[in-house]
Amino acid sequence: MPVIDDGGTALWFGVLGPVQVRRQGAEIDLGPRQQRLILALLLANAGQPVGINDIVDVLWDQRPPPSAVNVVHRYVGAIRRSFEPGLAPRSAGRWLLGDAAGYRMRVDAENLDLLHVRRLAEQARSDEEAGRLTEAMSAYETALGRWRGPCAGISELATFDHLAFGVVDHECADLVRAAATLAVRLDRARSVLSVLRRMAEQRPWDEALQAQLLLALSADGKRAEAITLYQNVRGRLADELGVDPGEELREAFQRVLRQDSAEPGPSPVPGRLRIAGVRATHRVLPAQLPADLPHFTGRDEARHRTLSVVNGQVLARVSMPVLAIDGIPGIGKTSLAIHLSHQLADAHPDGQLYVDLRGFDPGRVALPPAEALHLFLNALGVPDAEIPANLDARSGLYRSVLAGRRILILLDNAHDVEQVRPLLPGAPGCLVLVTSRRRLTGLATAHGARLMTLDVLSADEARAFLIARVGAARTADDPRALDEIVERCGRLPLALAVVAARALTHPDLRLTDVARELRETRGSLDGFSGDDVSSDIRTVFSWSYQRLGVRAARTFRLLSLHPGADVTLSAMAGLAGEPPAEMRALAGELVRTGLITEYRPGRFSTHDLIRAYAQELMRSHDDEPDRDRATRRLVQHHQLAADRLLDPTTPREPPPTVVAPARNAADEAVAWLTADREVLTATVHREIDEGRPATTARACPRAASAARDHPGRAHGSRSTLGPVTFAQGNHPDSVARLRVPRRYGPQPPR
Structure with a gap:
């Protein structure tokens, strides 16, 4: 693989197999297991930032020592010096960079085997779609030649599997399956058979992979070996899992028995994979998006950020864009996601999928990923009888159906990352939007997702929201009432929507009357109740509270x-x-x-x-x-x-x-006072309002005494605490306070 020549300092990184770093062909000593494990995690993320918490979890499996963060920093420094032996202490160097998001490697397709293979795979898919099948097969073969084994040889580095490595392994398995499909079609099965065998050995429960190996063996004239393989897989499934082979594996075996391992004719669309056991589904164009709001306003910055991210990744065609939108209840996550989806629908001509994952609906359990996959596969044209029961197999079928297609997928109201992960496509071309009340950092770590936390609308956006829904003529009559409504709604989109609906339901009601009603509720939620439970603000908040x-x-x-x-x-x-x-x-x-x-x-x-x-x-x-x-x-x-x-x-x-x-x-006192001044002021006023002024009165002289402010101490005792204790009936203490030496009191001018 070519690398950038940098005067003898260029490096090549390998993670498709045991982690390796080479300089001019010579392998670098990466040090102890922990250092190699950190580097493996960074390389598996292929230039995306990895948070310090994720590194700690990988090293200690959620049982870190108290000094874990410092230990990680030391390991990172040692890794940097292994790359650049002359690197000055505390210097980041050119390869392993750190910022607020975490650590990341400076790698690209020229110096990391994973990115190089992804580029070759994308080239192969592009050639296949264009009908250049020979060129596509050559690109697949070159890509498979870079694969040396499981990602980072993780079994030698860690005692448990980590998601980042599993994702890469799954990606490689998908690549092998796609290459094998085309190889059988072109009568070149032998060129991929070695890699296919090794991959199948390492993924014994991947029935789709085992089925592809059956077909490749039969296509290469090894029908007896294919039959033996099937019997072994069937026995293993029965003995260890108590299940029979799935439909895909059974159909592959039947084709072997019929000596019919070749693809039955060309794909209906060049480059589209025909999946064993599944009828062609490429003509199904799902359009499941809910209706967009007729008058969507605001969120300009969020929309521009989204379009920028999506356009950049689509043009680069190196990864699948994933955007996860989070925020408090009623902030408008679903409305924004639906609006963005409609704007981006034209760029995804193969359709749009939508599902409400019910992550925070107390009336119904969260939708299991397997059920969501069933719904999606049905929408894509796969009949019930051909959908596997196993979650992993179902997810693999879903990714295979989506391969080479440009579909937008909206996953609304997700409970957590585990609910979302099986629903992600496996290759570039698709776009995934996710909404959740939680910040789904796991999607950013493992899948490079962009995270967007919504805040309340700006004052201008909130006014525009109401004007768009209620009407410009009606809102122009009383701009002060409009501003008061905006502030009493806290610029929360759901609250604004409820108030706007009330105004529309009662056209004779002036905005002044609406503002007065909100004012008279005195901070309660009575002014934000609705007939529909999905828009009643108490109900929406309760969905989180009940969790x-x-x-x-x-x-x-x-x-x-x-x-x-x-x-x-x-x-x-x-x-x-x-x-x-x-x-x-x-x-x-x-x-x-x-x-x-x-x-x-x-x-x-x-x-x-x-x-x-x-x-x-x-x-x-x-x-x-x-x-x-x-x-x-x-x-x-x-x-x-x-x-x-x-x-x-x-x-x-x-x-x-x-x-x-x-x-x-003591030097933290000013910082504490600055940060908590408003809280302390509010606490003091509440103590006074509730008839407990002595709390503050006693605190002031103590503070003055600690600061050696003797006049301040005298003033607090004589002018504040003395009268307070007198009013409380504690006359001896009051007299003592009033007799504080005058030398500590105010001094006459000289």
Whole structure:
């Protein structure tokens, strides 16, 4: 394989077999197993970034040591120096790059066997579609010649399989099957037989691969060996799985018995694979997309980003574009995905597939991938009798039917990555859009998916949304009411849609009246109820809430007591009275359901309407003493944080129900105050409003004392805390406060 000549520093990387790196033909020592495993993972991702958490999982299988991240950094440095021995410490070098998304290798089709094989496979498919079958076969044979075995020789590096390596192996198996199909058709089965045998040995449960090997053996005159192979496979399936061979394998065997292993005539369309046991389905053009909104507005940036990503990958034709859209309930994920799908439909002339995966519908279980595949295969023209029962076999058939076709696939309302993965095509040409309340990072890691998290609409977009639905004439009469509605809806598309529907249902209702109704609900969700459960905002939020465990649900309700716009993990633990170590898991559960967002590490926020929903739940589930105890824990948490940051030597220990922050260096006090100023201010005002001014009054002199601000301490004691304690009836303490030495009080001007 050619490499870029770089004055003797050019490298060639191999991952289609045991991981290798060569410089001018000589193999480089890659060091211990852990380093080779990291490099294997990076190469299997073929230049896409790999997150540090994924590397840790591969090395320690979810049981990492406390120093795991530091160890990974050391391994990465050692790998870099193996590539470039003279590399300066802490330098990234030219091959292994790191950024906020993780680590990635600087590789292309000239220096990585995986990318080179993908380019050859794409060339073969293109030649086959154009009817240049001899050229296509040559490209297939060259590509198969690069394959040395299972991806990275992973069985020698790890004690468990990892998805990234399995994806590459599956891709190679698909390539071998496509090459074998054409080889049998051209009477050149012998050219692929060696690789086909080895691949079939390593994938004994892949019935499609075993069927192709039967046909290739028979085409090469080895009919007896083919019959023996079938008997062995059938016995293995019966003994170890208790099942009979599937329809595809049985039909291949019948063709061998009839000595009819050649493809029966040319493909109806040049380059389209004819799948054993499945009638030709290439003329079926599914068009399953739901109707687009008649007046879609906003999301211009999201639309431009999507079109840019899709156009880039389609033009490059090196990978299948996958876009995963996530966001909180009611943010408009499905509406955007459907709108984008209609815009991109013309670029996918072989049809559009759609399925609601029911990932967050409490009334129905999430749609199993096997059932979704059944629906898709039916839509593509495959009858029930020819659809395998096994999930892997069904997924393989689905990929084979889609091979060489340009189809758009919309997977709506996904619960997690595992529900989506079997529904992904295996080759370029198709486009997949996924929506979920969860951020599907696994799709980005294993399949190079682009992730897009939707935020609320901008103020201008929200106004345009209402104008488009209600009418420009009606909204022009009262722009102030329009702005108030936008803000009371929190610029959430679902809330705006509900209000717009109410305005349309009552044409005599002025926008001023709509705004007043929302104002009079005083922060509740009464103004956003609808007749349709799919658009009732409480119902939509409840689909996420009902997915929570008992402790996570309680935490969500209590979060409505937090007075600030955002909350830290430690404050969340203090509010709920949960151990900090366990609160991380509970917060993760809330994030995964879309009820809160971790907008930066350790800090969480939620939409105002979701907060209102949490308040409603809290009033009906948590009695007043429980709410008071949670509020007291939160106040005490902030008091401890202030004490420990302003004076880390403070010996004060928290009550057992209060989660205390760690003792931090004093220089972190300003950063803490800056980050939490709004929360602290809101907490102080609430304490005063609820008749507990002494909390703040006592805290001020302590803070002044820690800062050696003697005049400030005197002022706080004499002017604030003294009167407060007097009002509480604690006269001795009040007198003591008022007698603070005058030398600490205000000084006359000199």
